Amino acid sequence: MASALNQDLSPSIASSGINLVDPAHYAQHGYPHEIWTWLRQNKPVYRWEQEGALDYWVISKHADIQTISTHPRQWLSGPRLTISHEAEQDMSAFPPTLIQLDPPKHGVFRKLVAHRFKPKALARLHHDIEAIGKEIVDKLIEEADTGECDFVKEVSAPLPIAVIGWILGLPKEDWPLLFDWTNKIIGATDPEFHVPGTNPQEAAQATMVELFTYFTKLVEEKKKKPDDGLVSLFTQLKVDGKPLELMDVMAWCLIIVIAGNETTRNGTSGGMLAFIENQDQLRKLQANPSLLPSAVEEVVRWSSPIIHFARTAAEDGEIRGQKIAKGEAVALFYPSANRDEDVFEDPFEFRIDRNPNRHLGFGIGEHFCMGVHLARLELTVAYKHLLPRIEEIELTGPVSRLQSSLVGGVKHLPIKYRIKPAA
Ligand code: HEM
Numbered sequence: 116m117a118s119a120l121n122q123d124l125s126p127s128i129a130s131s132g133i134n135l136v137d138p139a140h141y142a143q144h145g146y147p148h149e150i151w152t153w154l155r156q157n158k159p160v161y162r163w164e165q166e167g168a169l170d171y172w173v174i175s176k177h178a179d180i181q182t183i184s185t186h187p188r189q190w191l192s193g194p195r196l197t198i199s200h201e202a203e204q205d206m207s208a209f210p211p212t213l214i215q216l217d218p219p220k221h222g223v224f225r226k227l228v229a230h231r232f233k234p235k236a237l238a239r240l241h242h243d244i245e246a247i248g249k250e251i252v253d254k255l256i257e258e259a260d261t262g263e264c265d266f267v268k269e270v271s272a273p274l275p276i277a278v279i280g281w282i283l284g285l286p287k288e289d290w291p292l293l294f295d296w297t298n299k300i301i302g303a304t305d306p307e308f309h310v311p312g313t314n315p316q317e318a319a320q321a322t323m324v325e326l327f328t329y330f331t332k333l334v335e336e337k338k339k340k341p342d343d344g345l346v347s348l349f350t351q352l353k354v355d356g357k358p359l360e361l362m363d364v365m366a367w368c369l370i371i372v373i374a375g376n377e378t379t380r381n382g383t384s385g386g387m388l389a390f391i392e393n394q395d396q397l398r399k400l401q402a403n404p405s406l407l408p409s410a411v412e413e414v415v416r417w418s419s420p421i422i423h424f425a426r427t428a429a430e431d432g433e434i435r436g437q438k439i440a441k442g443e444a445v446a447l448f449y450p451s452a453n454r455d456e457d458v459f460e461d462p463f464e465f466r467i468d469r470n471p472n473r474h475l476g477f478g479i480g481e482h483f484c485m486g487v488h489l490a491r492l493e494l495t496v497a498y499k500h501l502l503p504r505i506e507e508i509e510l511t512g513p514v515s516r517l518q519s520s521l522v523g524g525v526k527h528l529p530i531k532y533r534i535k536p537a538a
Pocket of ligand 1: 184213214215225279370371374375376378379382415419420421424449475476477478479480481482483484485486487489490
């Protein structure tokens, strides 16, 4: 359907009626790389007008996303983290999570927990995470006689769920709840996860209430019987000598559940899809396993699981000479930055030995992904045990994608595979 808005785009884009923050587009067509490429080359800072929803500036260049992300006092993460293609809902009843906070509060809060995600702290967990990953991959290898599965269901989804459940200190029988909650919050607009009789925002809000009810009870239990898990840590945190309010503790639980799940799930699936579609790269990795760390980075650049986050101008400012007024919103499209011709040689080639690889898949600056080392570890564990054993692999059906303009999700990745005998 052609729109009367945005007519100064190329005729094919203007007539397509696409909206870059419409979740349905991502389910039906995947990432709109053609449009992002056109915008990068022709209108890198472009005001996207929407009927009945907030207008916003599309930021498509790597350098501009870097500038905005590294000036957090000018480009605020509050009051909105994402741009909606519908009228904005009032979410003020819910506590802002770390990723919505701005300086100086953001730095104070991040410091409280960030040390638990540093390589040194993770080194203590390395063995357990490796064991979780190996158990999941071994199951796939054992089931190789059937040789067919949905890779998302068997590997990409259970791995981060188990890791997050475990580091939070949740009882194992409750881990499936994490899966359900993230699907319902991130995939609120997706028909597969849609709760009948509700609109997507109501469904996401109802799920958050469910999550808070669960964690409120767990917090009480952890206060009585502390352990090494993050929920126990959250109950012990203090700012200016005072314990955190319950709402702040809830915000911590929420951000870890949400940020740590869908992203890693979709990075793992997106990477597997890239290896299926670029089998020369799979063979290259099998021949040279020392390329695994750079392969993991290339998987994140290639799949760019986060589609966009928003910022709001604190004062009148400008980007690339374009004036942006106080209060206006910008949308940072990370997958576009990760195909920027000015930064990457042959950006549309998946190359596991890409070096340098200054991708923005984990963001940059003030809000740079706090779970980056954990994410890399999970991707490494999944691929390390599986990829060397793959003799043959192919897709057996269409890849179905999540209806979301926040996380570029692969919901189902049906594959057929043959495993080599163990060396
Ligand atoms: C492949 C997996 C992942 C990707 C692609 C990813 C990507 C991102 C991105 C793009 C941001 C925002 C950066 C910005 O605004 O500049 C972010 C922030 C964040 N991520 Fe990740 N992430 C991943 C995995 C994880 C994991 C496993 C965790 C932890 C359990 C995690 C926790 C966080 C947190 C807490 C923030 C907010 C940081 C802040 O506001 O200071 N992420 N992530």
